[in-house]
Amino acid sequence: MPQKSVAKQILARSSWERRAEEILQGKRYNLWDLLEERGFVKDTAGSRDIIREILRTRRIGAYVGVDPTAPSMHVGHLLPLMALFWMYMHGYGAYTLLGGSTVKIGDPTDRIKDRDPIDKADLAMNVTKIHYQMKNLWLNVEEQARRFGYEKEWAWKRGVVNNNAWWNKMPMLEVLKRAGSLRVAEMMTRDTVKRKMTEGNGVSFAEFSYPILQGWDWWELLRQRQVQMQIGGSDQYGNIVTGVDIIKAIIDSEPDPAERKRRGPRNLLDDPVGFTVPLLTDSSGAKFGKSAGNAVWLDKFLTSSFDLYGYFVRRPDADVEQLLKLFTFLPLSEIADIMAKQAEDPGKRVAHHRLAYEVVTLVHSEKDAKDAQQQHQMMYNKDSTVVIPPPTQTTTAETDVPVTPVSAVITHQNAPKPDIKLPRSLIFGKSIGRILYAAGLCESATAGHRIAVQKGAYIGGVYSDGHGSSMNAAQVTWTPIKLWFPQETQRYLIDDRLLLLRRGKHNVRIIEVVSDEEYAWLGLTYPGQPGTGRLRVLREMLKALKSGKTKPDEVKRILAEEEEKEKKEEEEERKKASRNGGFILFPKEKSPEVTSLEKQLKKLLSRAEKEAKDQEAKDQEDKDQEAEDQEDKDQEDKDKEDKDKEDKDKEDKNKEEGEASF
Numbered sequence: 068m069p070q071k072s073v074a075k076q077i078l079a080r081s082s083w084e085r086r087a088e089e090i091l092q093g094k095r096y097n098l099w100d101l102l103e104e105r106g107f108v109k110d111t112a113g114s115r116d117i118i119r120e121i122l123r124t125r126r127i128g129a130y131v132g133v134d135p136t137a138p139s140m141h142v143g144h145l146l147p148l149m150a151l152f153w154m155y156m157h158g159y160g161a162y163t164l165l166g167g168s169t170v171k172i173g174d175p176t177d178r179i180k181d182r183d184p185i186d187k188a189d190l191a192m193n194v195t196k197i198h199y200q201m202k203n204l205w206l207n208v209e210e211q212a213r214r215f216g217y218e219k220e221w222a223w224k225r226g227v228v229n230n231n232a233w234w235n236k237m238p239m240l241e242v243l244k245r246a247g248s249l250r251v252a253e254m255m256t257r258d259t260v261k262r263k264m265t266e267g268n269g270v271s272f273a274e275f276s277y278p279i280l281q282g283w284d285w286w287e288l289l290r291q292r293q294v295q296m297q298i299g300g301s302d303q304y305g306n307i308v309t310g311v312d313i314i315k316a317i318i319d320s321e322p323d324p325a326e327r328k329r330r331g332p333r334n335l336l337d338d339p340v341g342f343t344v345p346l347l348t349d350s351s352g353a354k355f356g357k358s359a360g361n362a363v364w365l366d367k368f369l370t371s372s373f374d375l376y377g378y379f380v381r382r383p384d385a386d387v388e389q390l391l392k393l394f395t396f397l398p399l400s401e402i403a404d405i406m407a408k409q410a411e412d413p414g415k416r417v418a419h420h421r422l423a424y425e426v427v428t429l430v431h432s433e434k435d436a437k438d439a440q441q442q443h444q445m446m447y448n449k450d451s452t453v454v455i456p457p458p459t460q461t462t463t464a465e466t467d468v469p470v471t472p473v474s475a476v477i478t479h480q481n482a483p484k485p486d487i488k489l490p491r492s493l494i495f496g497k498s499i500g501r502i503l504y505a506a507g508l509c510e511s512a513t514a515g516h517r518i519a520v521q522k523g524a525y526i527g528g529v530y531s532d533g534h535g536s537s538m539n540a541a542q543v544t545w546t547p548i549k550l551w552f553p554q555e556t557q558r559y560l561i562d563d564r565l566l567l568l569r570r571g572k573h574n575v576r577i578i579e580v581v582s583d584e585e586y587a588w589l590g591l592t593y594p595g596q597p598g599t600g601r602l603r604v605l606r607e608m609l610k611a612l613k614s615g616k617t618k619p620d621e622v623k624r625i626l627a628e629e630e631e632k633e634k635k636e637e638e639e640e641r642k643k644a645s646r647n648g649g650f651i652l653f654p655k656e657k658s659p660e661v662t663s664l665e666k667q668l669k670k671l672l673s674r675a676e677k678e679a680k681d682q683e684a685k686d687q688e689d690k691d692q693e694a695e696d697q698e699d700k701d702q703e704d705k706d707k708e709d710k711d712k713e714d715k716d717k718e719d720k721n722k723e724e725g726e727a728s729f
């Protein structure tokens with residue numbers, strides 16, 4: 068090991084020892100106390116005192132595992148993850164494990180019915196999506212740590228691991244040899260096993276083995292990264308306890324005498340430990356998650372920032388304080404201040420808005436949180452003030468706060484789906500640059516080509532050479548995209564319907580390839596679709612004409628302008644293409660929809676023109692008639708006036724004559 072690294076490690080160790088001492092003297096808090104005070108700890112595997120002591124004295128690692136049974140994690144997952152994030156921010160190793168192998172068996176915990184097997188394309192999609200979701204979440208945690216004043220040190224460690232990494236090459240014999248001494252009687256007493264045997268269709272060998280796989284994962288992480296702790300939802304208690312037993316069995320069966328010597332006699336502080344967090348449930352008490360179909364997803368494509376924000380703003384008043392403790396990094400003293408403000412005017416839901424803001428900031432971004440807050444303010448909250456929090460710079464000591472149970476009311480049911488649909492003709496016939504543009508991974512087809520030349524984008528899956536090479540769906544491999552011929556792209560299709568593209572490190576698109584008919588029927592268009600600009604304009608014009616909002620002349624003018632613009636753009640693209648090395652440019656073609664719309668518009672235009680002319684003539688007729696009527700009326704009035712005057716003159720004259728005769 069290089070000297071510099073050794074020196075750093077010695078420094079990190081001595082600072083940890085100093086810190087342990089300060090905790091002992093009460094100058095610092097123990098992270099375990101923070102986790103308990105905030106309500107994260109439900110059950111423990113290992114005694115609380117031992118766990119507390121382990122956390123004080125050792126910079127251990129911890130992990131939370133997630134099986135990719137859906138293309139996104141949900142708000143329920145965030146609960147054990149928040150405990151893990153706290154550990155990271157206090158200097159412990161923190162890892163999220165993606166169950167690329169365990170998902171193929173499926174955790175039977177708390178289920179009576181068998182899980183439906185997951186198909187290859189869905190698995191590849193889920194693994195990819197959750198992998199990048201975890202990575203992005205970690206980047207956001209990094210930012211939140213800074214925002215809340217936790218200073219990152221060299222020794223902070225975090226990571227995303229897929230259990231494929233060991234299961235793909237693990238001989239069964241090795242598992243049986245090392246973990247085989249585990250007694251099954253204990254495992255037979257687990258609730259899930261008992262219930263499946265009495266109320267369900269029995270327990271399969273694979274299901275029975277699931278906790279062993281999970282326990283072995285933990286062992287691998289302990290061996291490779293000092294992960295001594297596992298965290299999970301409270302349904303995971305049985306698996307965590309079995310994991311502890313498996314690890315002990317594996318250690319006891321160590322065949323290497325040197326390793327046995329190195330380990331020495333078992334020390335309680337070396338034992339694997341774990342804890343479960345309370346389960347986030349819906350109002351009926353059902354676990355909030357995929358299987359119950361009541362999940363609020365963390366993926367923006369499945370639950371928008373606006374909806375995620377809305378979900379937290381709608382939590383019952385009685386839950387909001389506890390949710391602030393569980394789902395935010397706000398110090399308890401600040402939460403107390405927020406709750407005091409909330410009590411002054413509960414109608415303003417200051418605490419709810421702060422909770423929503425913090426969660427969206429962590430899961431999506433601060434900008435998304437600000438936008439969502441503004442939108443909510445505009446839509447629902449016209450005259451109430453919503454607090455946009457200033458960036459927090461410091462933490463304050465955590466204090467004792469009683470824990471209340473959390474109940475969550477579910478308002479959402481979102482079905483998982485790929486990010487985007489694209490038509491077959493594009494994937495099978497167009498250049499990769501156009502596909503990148505269509506997938507929203509760059510701002511133009513030309514930029515897409517440039518990215519391909521510079522190898523800045525990747526395609527997921529395994530290149531099929533046509534000789535039966537198949538992919539391991541739970542392990543997506545990425546190949547740099549080159550400026551290849553269009554036919555090349557289709558070879559990366561998974562199950563003939565899914566394409567995975569990535570630009571840079573984290574920008575991933577999961578594309579479902581559908582037939583052109585389905586695409587047209589759904590009324591979808593993609594950026595750069597031939598004739599799309601025209602299609603949109605034609606549709607708009609047709610609507611405007613039908614509603615009578617726009618005159619035919621105006622429509623003609625707009626159409627001519629649009630045509631001119633398209634011509635210019637095409638010319639520009641052609642020039643750029645030849646400047647950049649002259650890659651293949653596909654001629655723009657008119658789609659059948661454009662042709663049919665043009666026909667409809669033409670018909671409608673000529674009808675509208677005729678109607679406009681008729682209307683004009685009618686208007687003129689009406690005008691003439693009106694003028695005539697007015698003339699007649701004027702004449703009538705004049706005649707009446709003349710007659711009245713004549714009558715009055717006559718009357719006056721008679722009056723004068725009468726007066727004279729008296």
Ligand SMILES: Nc1ncnc2c1ncn2[C@@H]1O[C@H](COP(=O)(O)OP(=O)(O)OP(=O)(O)O)[C@@H](O)[C@H]1O
Pocket residue numbers: 131132133134135136142143144146147174298299300301302303344345346347348354355356357358359
């Ligand atoms: N509602 C929840 N509250 C707290 N923790 C949860 C919740 N849902 C999931 N978790 C925890 O997140 C981790 C990963 O869970 P998992 O991947 O099995 O998701 P899940 O939603 O429980 O899946 P499924 O519904 O398919 O069983 C586990 O530790 C699990 O206990």
Ligand SMILES: N[C@@H](Cc1ccc(O)cc1)C(=O)O
Pocket residue numbers: 131132133134164166169174230280281282284285303306
């Ligand atoms: N069994 C866990 C997921 C998991 C998978 C593998 C692990 O090593 C840990 C956890 C669940 O279903 O919630």
